[in-house]
Amino acid sequence: MKNTSEYYEKMHRIGRILTTASVIIFVGIPLVVCMAYDIMPRLSDLLLAAGGLMAIFIPISIAETVAETPVMGSSYYLTCITGNVLNLKLPAALNALKIADVEQGTEEADSLIGIAVAVSSLVTMIIITLGVLMITPLKPLLGSESVSTSVNYVLPALFGCIVLSMLSKDVGGGVKIEGRLKAAVIPFVLCLIACFIIPDYYSAVQGFIMIICIPIIYFTTKKLYKKGKIIVTLPSEAEEKKEM
Amino acid sequence: MSFREVSESSLLYISVIIGIILIASFAVYYLFVCYKHAVKLGVDKGVIKNIIKSSVSFAVIPSMAIVVGLVSLAAVIGIPYSWFRLSVIGSVAYELMASNMALDALGTDVATADGYAFGLMMWAMCLGMTVGIVFNVFFVKKIHLGTLSIGKGDTKWGALSQTVFMTTLITVLVVPMLVSDLPTLMTFITSGVIAIIITAISKKFSLNWLSSFTLAFSLIGAMASSVLWVGLF
Numbered sequence: 090m091k092n093t094s095e096y097y098e099k100m101h102r103i104g105r106i107l108t109t110a111s112v113i114i115f116v117g118i119p120l121v122v123c124m125a126y127d128i129m130p131r132l133s134d135l136l137l138a139a140g141g142l143m144a145i146f147i148p149i150s151i152a153e154t155v156a157e158t159p160v161m162g163s164s165y166y167l168t169c170i171t172g173n174v175l176n177l178k179l180p181a182a183l184n185a186l187k188i189a190d191v192e193q194g195t196e197e198a199d200s201l202i203g204i205a206v207a208v209s210s211l212v213t214m215i216i217i218t219l220g221v222l223m224i225t226p227l228k229p230l231l232g233s234e235s236v237s238t239s240v241n242y243v244l245p246a247l248f249g250c251i252v253l254s255m256l257s258k259d260v261g262g263g264v265k266i267e268g269r270l271k272a273a274v275i276p277f278v279l280c281l282i283a284c285f286i287i288p289d290y291y292s293a294v295q296g297f298i299m300i301i302c303i304p305i306i307y308f309t310t311k312k313l314y315k316k317g318k319i320i321v322t323l324p325s326e327a328e329e330k331k332e333m
Numbered sequence: 334m335s336f337r338e339v340s341e342s343s344l345l346y347i348s349v350i351i352g353i354i355l356i357a358s359f360a361v362y363y364l365f366v367c368y369k370h371a372v373k374l375g376v377d378k379g380v381i382k383n384i385i386k387s388s389v390s391f392a393v394i395p396s397m398a399i400v401v402g403l404v405s406l407a408a409v410i411g412i413p414y415s416w417f418r419l420s421v422i423g424s425v426a427y428e429l430m431a432s433n434m435a436l437d438a439l440g441t442d443v444a445t446a447d448g449y450a451f452g453l454m455m456w457a458m459c460l461g462m463t464v465g466i467v468f469n470v471f472f473v474k475k476i477h478l479g480t481l482s483i484g485k486g487d488t489k490w491g492a493l494s495q496t497v498f499m500t501t502l503i504t505v506l507v508v509p510m511l512v513s514d515l516p517t518l519m520t521f522i523t524s525g526v527i528a529i530i531i532t533a534i535s536k537k538f539s540l541n542w543l544s545s546f547t548l549a550f551s552l553i554g555a556m557a558s559s560v561l562w563v564g565l566f
Contacts, residue, residue, distance in 0.1 A: 096370065097481075101474040103366060107359045108470050111421070114355055115463045118348045118417065119455035125344055126334050128452035135460075137438035138453050142431055142461035150465030156505075158473050159480040159498035165473050167363050169466045170356065172422040175506065176395045183499070184391065184548045185384045189376065194481055194495030197374050203367030204381060205388045210360045212392035213399065214353060214420045220400030221416045224407065231401045238563050239556040240398035242520040245510045246555035247395070248503070249524025250548050255503050264492045272497075273504045280508035291509050302501045310497055314490060321489040 096196055097163060100203070104166030111170040145293075152296030156303060162199040164206040171210035180247045181205040187254050192262030263324030271318060272309040276302035334448035340411030349417040356421055383545040390549040394556065399425070409443055410454060422462050431458040516562035523562075524555035 123129040130138075150169075157174060158165045161182055168178040185205035191197040220227065230236065258265045283298055284291055291298075313319045339345065371381055402425030406415040410432055418428050435454040436442055480498065484491035510521045528551045535543035 097474075097478060100366075101477070103363070104473065105470050107363070108466060111356060111359065112463055112467060114352045115422065115459055118345075118352055118414075119452065119459050121348055122339065122342070122345050122455065123452040126339055126342075126448055126452070128334070128339065128449045130449070130453040130456055134438055134453055135456055138435040138457040139431070139460045142434060142457060143464055146427075146461045147465050147468075150462070151468050154465075154468055154473065155476060156498070156502060158476040159495075160502055162477055163473075164363075164367075165477070166469055167360060169469055170421060171360065172419075172424065173395070173399070176398075177392055179502070180548065181388050181392065184387055188384050188387055188545055189380050191376075192492060192495070193499060194491075197371065197376055200367040200371040200374065201376065201381070201384055204364060204371065204384055207360045207364035207367065208385050208388040209392040211357060211364070212389050213396040214357050214360075216393060216396035217400060217403060217416060217420045218353070220397075220403055221412060224404065224412065227400070228404060231404050235560045236401060239559050240401045242517065242556055242559035243395050243398050243552075244506075245517045245521035246524045246552045246559065247548070248507055248510060249521040249526075249555055250528040250551035252503060252507055252521075253525055253528050255500065260492070260496050262492075266493055266496065269493065269496060269500065273500050276501065276504050277508060280505055281512065284509050284512050288509075288513070295505050299501055299505050302505055303498065306501050306504075307494070307497050310493060311490070314493055319493065321493050323489060323492070 097199075100163035100199070101166075104163055108166045108170060149293065149296050152300050156296055156299030160193075161206070162194075162202055164199070164203040167203070167206050167210065171206075171213065173213060176243050176247065177209050177213060178206050180251055181209040183251050183254060186261055190259075190261050190263075192264050193260065195262065198261070265322040267320040267322075268313065269310065269319050271313055272306045275309065276305050279305075336443070336446045336448060336451050337411065339448040339451045340414065342413075345411075345413045349413045352417055353420050383542075387545040387548065390546055391552055394549070394552050405429075410451070414455060414458075418458060422466065423458065427462065428458050431461055515566040516559055519562040519566070520555050520559040523558040524551045527551040527554040 153174070154165070154169075157168075157179070161168050161178065164182070168174055171178070182202040182205055185201045186193065186198055189197065189201050191201060256270070258267055260266050279302065280298060287294070310319060314321070368381060372378065399419050403415050403419050406419065406425050406428055409429065415428070419425065432454045435457040436446060436450060439446070439450050439453065441450055480495075484494040507521075510517050528547050531543060531547045531550055534540065535547075
């Protein structure tokens, strides 16, 4: 227990330091450039340009933090610094858990998610740098109709595969759970309704939808588990059944 | 100074290169720390290698999609700052929105904007997202450790409760893919079908290496199929 706590303490300390250093870099670049060229914006212009954005994006990012942190664990700091959470980091994390077959919420899962997030971040940086170096020759190819069509479908192309792991009884680490998706029925219907009512704003407010859905799934899961409608089999029990 | 003189200046290129190298070094350091801890916990090095290979192979395609966005963003704000923003925290849609809001605030457009407008754009892009991640410094630890402590007295409930967050996330993300339009739905289904086929092949012929590439092959196949679905529907 002591080691577990030590590990998480260490990872959160690293995450906080990296986030602080990254914020300094993010702010430092416009600061250096604006000071060097004497183009520092007036506060009134800045409030006009960024005030609306901050009013929209700060609550959204807070909602996403609450919803995504339990899945991404201590890697959430690096995930946010390097961006592309839904189209890269989340699939990378789920993929890592599937390959390693480890239980969610364990130290093993946390460190393997960290590996997947760091690797996918580095790959993105390398590919974008190559893109910058070859931007002129690549322009005709990247602007072609088939490429521009297919890049609009990255998310369904990723999640079609990922959702299969959610349908499986095996949740990693030898733990098997039957019937856990019953708890997702109400949120599924709520999301459907939201899709029909606010189709254009759904992606903008999905962080808030997640916050609403988490307690619904949580308490429904707990109730169904207590009633025996969701059955959890631990690896030790599976072994015993085999021996019998 | 003109808009282009600032947006394509050597100072901005140098600042961006230093910024990207620093953030990349953070990722390398983080990779090293996590790798060391995973090995210490007894995770097989072969499994870690497979995760690294799989993460590399599948991350290439979504990253190339970001490069497509880079081309359109660079046309508005120049190459260096687009390069930086998309390599780190930013996204094409957000950066374009922020740059438009900055130009609107000054009552100008890209064709007539000056260096001052570019400065304002940089700050608008920076502040909207950066302030959000400052929240992480104060609350991520509390949220993470709080969720880990759920179900401590009951091992079964503990294991089950950790799946709740993943289920929520996937439910909320997947529903719009099922109802938005036919090409999206068909791309989603194609990805799942490819994953099932690859899993079956790797099991039948005991090709363990193949299962590490399930996500990459499903992604490429489904994205390619999207062109067909768009043409058909």
